Amino acid sequence: MADNLSTSFSKSAMSEEELRKTNQEQKRQIIAFALMIFLTLLAFVAVGAELIPASFAIPFILILAFIQLFLQLLYFMHLKDKDHGWANAFMASGMVIAIPVIAALMLLIGVVKY
């Protein structure tokens, strides 16, 4: 207990099954990363090459950003894992407050016309 908090371990206590699952998960992480790179490329190409009309480009890149947000949160930051209930609750409340904050600031500053 308290005495082995600062001693290192010679081996992992992971069972074969757990190790297999961990390796599988790691592979999924790399796929998620490849997807993120693809989405980023798509966003840069959409704006840089002007392939799509400007009116559609902004909602398009915003959607891509939100997909990336969820890939990062769910896969890289493990929010999809079973024992992350409270972590999810905290992060979700932060994001729920963030949206009206952004909208309100944009509108308020826009109305005053600096």
Place this chain on the structure above:
Amino acid sequence: MGHAVDTSKGLPPHPERATLEGKNKFLGFWFFLGGETVLFATFFGTYLGLRNGVADGPTAAEIFQLPLVFIMTMLLLTSSLTSVLAMYAMKKNKFKAMIAWLWVTVLLGLGFLGMEIYEFYEYSVHYGLGYTTSAFASSFYTLVGLHGAHVVFGLSWIICLLIRYRRSGITLTNAPKFYVASLYWHFIDVVWVFIFTVVYLMGIGG
């Protein structure tokens, strides 16, 4: 501690949350990240409100360069992957691999930071976009600078951990610390995704 952890078989599969202290750090850190989300939202909201107020200074479309932002994005996205790989090494009790991946993360982060400093230098010296030039300039430097400050803090944090625990192996004391630092690094990456979308791509494209 009074909180028994079975360590007889070796490092527990989730060393970052095996102890009560680790669990508390984990929960507290997510609470902090929820708050950070709101903090960044206020800066984003302000930027979006002010970004067309360019006064007599240059506009976003005149100064932003896609290739530079693209390379910065790639560096930061890749560093997010390397810190994920470091955490898998940690769970498997591979200390050397974890340390190596974290150093790669630090190097990528430093590359990002160097390019951001170069970028700010270019804007202020060659394009005449000082902090007080326009409402756009102030809100741009404040938002992107706040993110840059987070990068500096995250890098210092990880480097401190790497030096402090350079030979210790993975223990139940340092595993939560490494894990939480890596969560912070991912969060920085998530914020950057919105910065390159909202500030740079929207600045150029609309």
